[in-house]
Amino acid sequence: MSPRRRNCAVDLSPAAIAWAEERARAVGAGIRFHRGDAFDLTTDGLGGPYALIYDSGCFHHLPPHRRISYLALLERALAPGGHFALTCFASGRMGSELPDAALYRQARLHGGLAYSPGSLRWIFSDLTEVELRRMHDEPPESPHFGEPFLWTALFRCAA
Template sequence: MDRSIRTVEDVLKLLDDLFTPQADRWTSGAAAWWDTFYADRSRPVPFFEAKPDENLVSYLDRRLVRPGRALDLGCGPGRNALYLDSLGFQVDAVDLSPAAVDWAEERAREAGAGVRFHRGDAFALTGTELSGRYDLIYDSGCFHHLPPHRRISYLALLDQLLAPGGHFALTCFTDAENGGSDLPDAAFYRDARLHGGLAYTPQSLRRIFADLTEVEIRRMRDEPAESACFGEPFLVAALFRRAFRGPGG
């Protein structure tokens, strides 16, 4: 007889287990799934190239965000983390996939970068390896691979780690025809799979991150192959700012 549910985290882990059989880019099978994804570095995947996101470059160029302490969630091969390091940020970067982090660390050594990379689940690492306050928390493509119930954990992470006056920015699926799913939240639990990722509209992002102040929400610009930046128009780019005073601040 299993009567193990006692805390909110117990409930969240129980819901995680609904997605485990498919290893749908989350839960216990996610690291292995992403390791396989990153195994062939020669594949023509646009975000395999060492290019920062065009919106991130724009934030820094326009001085909407200034150098400080940064956290890159779901860093992949490290392209945005290395860009931030080159501009004087103190960067922590985390990813579930050891293969992705290995690649990122190789790039960092070649560039002489001082990024601190962490392997594992950012939620589990918060308070230990990931601690203190960050002036920028950046997420390029991690949030849309979380099952709906893990938004609770995500918001708790922001509350704990984002500095008062700091910025949170993310890019995620917004176009259901090009990677994201526009199914309602309940459907993912009925199907026990994430359908490749969740699509978010600007309105849904405003609602989820309502405790933060919106700075800018727009589609990513479509960057050509020869561009020094990464950009795909089926992604939405959002920048929020945390008030200097407020809950947890």
């Protein structure tokens, strides 16, 4: 199946979707927004495959066991040869560094999980790493987003 040409975006939060719609309108970006669970994208024909999937800040909010369904989602939704980009909390800078078992014992995610380059490489080891680095720090007046407490990563799926 060839990749979808349409740009789609999903978030659970109506406020996040409303804000994103406003920003997309302001720059004339044609994006189909969907409020819902990213793990349930078969609805409304949003299942892909996509040439590019970008997760901006969702992965680090998921409990550890959801990494399995997250990988299954990528496998389903990413086109052969497609790219997966990720922005997530950088260990040592932001997020909980508790072991997975402690998160379950405490039944809390502590605002999000920190990831090390090693843990990201291990989790996404079925993909080829193109780049994995700390995000550039962008000043408030910059038109670009950039926070140094985040990793920014790009992986490629086998063709």
